[in-house]
Amino acid sequence: MTASLAPEALQKIKRLDLRARMVVRGFLQGLHTSPLQGFSVQFSEHRRYNRGDDPKLIDWLVYAKTNKHYVKRYEAETNLTGYLVMDLSKSMGFSQRQSMNKFEYATCLAASLTYLMTMQKDPVGLLTFRDKLRAVLPARSRRGQLGDVMAALSSMTPDGTTELPASLTQVAAMLRQHSLVMLFSDLLGDPAEVLMALGRLRHGGHDVIVFHVMDEAEVHFPYDGPIEFEDPETGEVVTVDATGFRDEYLSGVKAFRETYREGCNRMRIDYVPLDTSMPFDKALTEYLQQRQARF
Template sequence: MESSVVAAPSPLSPDAINQIKRLDLRARTVVRGFLQGLHSSPYHGFSVQFSEHRRYSRGDDPKTIDWLVYAKTDKYYIKRFEAETNLTGYLVMDLSQSMGFTHRQQMTKFEYSICLAASLCYLMQMQQDPVGLITFGEKVQASLPARSRRGHLADMLAHLTNLEPAGKTNLPACLNQVAAMLRQKGLVMLFSDLLGDPEPVFAALARLRHSGHDVILFHVLDEAEVHFPYDGPVEFEDPETGETLTVDASGFRADYLQNLADFQQEYRERCGNLRIDYVPMDTSMPFDTALTEYLISRQARF
């Protein structure tokens, strides 16, 4: 008789993290698990103090090599100057009603995005980087300035905890407003399901880049939006307009999946042209995947 072995869920999976009710504890668990995972990843060595060092490159002064880090990692790193290590981050959150959708997952797209944003905030505060928060629907609704002082993390997490998705969104207009608001260049981390016409979004993203900001675009979808696990006649409702549409899901699946693949590929290519990190993800994806994208972006910045 054959026995089947069921793999244990990832400790950083949404289902595992959802068992933790407080957002601050969720963020702490995600970040600590992520940093522990760096020991066995291609980024080994950055788990020590990855914000304070960068890889030694040809042309660097060998006198700047940190031999203590070499002893721990067997790799050459040099210590950055204080001006190099400073990174100002801005979390930009889509509050539209569509972000509250879920099919079978324990976390909605919005809850997933909030947990991811809180984790990034916690990680940046650990590295003493200023981080701020901007929320938007049809217009920018709230803005917390980027700070690194003690107590700011608690303010950020308290604000994130109290957010709720509601109403419609106007992503291009809000991104243009964000570009006009931000006086200091930094890393803009945008969380959205990107529902709507992409063309004006690309124009707004281009304005952010032309203003000197680095951008990571987290395209957050529900697992059902990615895999379309529906059969037979299904009625779908637009959460922002209330309009309904009944389709034969079985016959519609192939076209839907192809349209989604084309949509994501367009974002991937257009964002690549703008040197924006496009990160498609769904609500079943472990959180360390997104934090790895943050780390890669940070390395590429210097």
């Protein structure tokens, strides 16, 4: 993993398209020295050689690196329609340090996935929500779509409250074509209701990836002594003894994530827990490892 792909380093780059390009280049460079192949449904230009494949299609350069036989893919084998589904609620703007907040982290990751998919000539669209669906950018593979998605992502700011289950239900009702749905959210709310809404997407035949983005402080709780916490969406303020509360809090976070992990696994939904300190190439690689284990 490279230090240049850490959130702190990328935050110095203001343009989202340049951030995404750096993430993708670093990620693909890592794949070149790894036996891992493929991303999302298939983000690779290769697949494993199967009996009956034309030996002329074997990529011997890949064989030299991996000692395994891969054949070049045809575009029809990899084509899929993807939708980024972005949580715009105010809680996504939380950051304990002066670094990337959850929303900025999610946006950079979403931009990187857009870059990868357009490299594959796959249609990509964008959906955003707070209390309901807001902006809709239909999935297209035309020239200029990458710029349109980047511009839309760059213009968004997190604000207001969220109704995640209702918004996901709207997404399930709106999408007609079987798609790859990539959700970016801190998943605040009732997990049972959120999982039920995710189930509607799976029932509609969609492939679903849940990127659960939390702030580094939300995961590790680096606080001591009396401290006030304010709910960014309701404004409610609670004072706690952080030192005495730490073990209970960390246990709750672990249970919260595990509830989503188990629920998603039951529905064959990919669940990717992230925090804002994780380098982006690591975030993509960890997802890829899960994906390959499932397929």
